[in-house]
Amino acid sequence: MKPIRQPRVDAGLAACSDDNGIFKSARTFAKGIASTARLMVGVPDYEAYVRHRQTMHPGEAVMSYEDFFRERQASRYGTNGGKISRCC
DSSP states (O other): OOOOOOOOTTTTGGGGSTTOHHHHHHHHHHHHHHHHHHHHTTOOOHHHHHHHHHHHSTTSOOOOHHHHHHHHHHHHHTOTTOOOOOOO
16 A cells, blocks of 8 residues: 655745745835835834944944834924924
């Protein structure tokens, strides 16, 4: 009697791997949409800040997300005696 060959469990996973261009493109597109939506409602982009600091200011400290968010909110809303910058 010939043994029954079991299907490979990971056979379908190859199509969904990170190397697949269509999924990588879709993921990149979704990240861009999410980043744009956050910026439209005033939520700063921490990942872009970290990338900038690592490439343009290597060796210097990077703020934590909480510190970054507080600093951006203070800058936006003019806390500590700053000017509120808005149209109305």
